[in-house]
Amino acid sequence: MTFRRICLILLVIGPTLVTRGQDTPRVFLVDPVALAANKALWLSGNRELGRAVTRLMKDANKALATPQLSVIRKDAVPPSGDRHDYMSMGKYWWPDSTKPGGLPYVRRDGVVNPEVAKITDDEYLSKVIKSVATLSLAYFYSGNESYAAHAALLVRAWFLDPATKMNPNLDFAQAVPGRNDGRGAGIIDTHLLPELLDGIGLLRTSAAWRGEDQQGMDEWCTDYLRWLIESKNGMAEARAKNNHGTWYDVQVVALQLFLGRPDSARQVLRTRSTKRIATQIEPDGSQPGELARTKSWDYSFFNLSGMFALASLGDRLGVDLWNYRTEDGRGIRKAVDWLLPFILNEREWRHTQIAAQKTTGLYALLLKASVQFRDQRYGAAAKRLQVKSAGGDRVLLTLSHKR
16 A cells, blocks of 8 residues: 555544544644554554554564663762753863863864763663653554553653652753853753653553653653743753754643643744744745754754654644745745755755765655645655665654644
8 A cells, every 4th residue: 555545544534533532642743643543554454554563563672671761870970969960961062172171162063072971861861762652652553561561660760750760950951061061052952852742642541651650740841841941041942043942842832732731832833933934944945054054964854853843733733834934935845845856866965064964864754744745746755765764664653644
């Protein structure tokens, strides 16, 4: 069955599944109706989805080996003296060879200082979130309680258990030696947090996810959202005019939805997020704030992925960012169209890119664009990238569809 055929079936049966009251999880980055429709198609014997589910289960079985990681496992001690405080170091900052002791550090954009690996919070948090996302999706499709049980253990260890949990702040994220103990830019470290929130939504039907777990996460997210909005670092990141600002909005809106605050989330999308689209994308579709980076290819797609996430969250709230356009034509689709010839190797990328051009994530992005904009050019481009995108077919299991 072709991808286009799957999309057409989902458009027809998706609303029916909701009307019949079948299992539609509480998720925000993906369309819960489409997710339930995908599960129904898989159960009916769809081969393409069957292959994707098989690969998902293999990933989930590997994720069962993820240990219960914690913020307190790092060797470094935060300036607060409390190991429960998250900390990391700015990855593009290096000792200044012309200064005693190398302080203050100087920036070499795009070049990662290996010192950052000495502080493990960023690595561990990312592993926890990715594992929970995989396990919870596998639980949704299979009903296998072992997946849900391990996901719940991972969440408790990082966010809930008093002995091991992370304090709900990023006061000491992406610190720069000799300059600061943490900064607003460090909030990018939690850009995957909305995936964790969706994972928790998928766990809610499992006996492994207890009422006290949900209450604990509600309290943690309430405190973290308050910190994002009111702290000095949070307010600084809210003013960022590149991918940092985009992903800040993604986190704020996802947290507001998770906590049942749709009006606040809608306000952010209609005011601040539309301004980000209008200022970060040029009329021709380019993103100058990302093209100025030494990894201009990577950051152009990273920022666009954040805008896709914002638009997906907008779908839950009746805010259409997919088709939002300024009078001079700035919009998400224009950014996709600007990048498409480079993806297809029809044009040479002449902007600074000091590392190999990554294709990871492009397959999923293009399939989403194909469905959202009802344009098979993007789907055809995705097919050409599929062999280069290991695991990218998982998007077929979660793909949102306009009604």
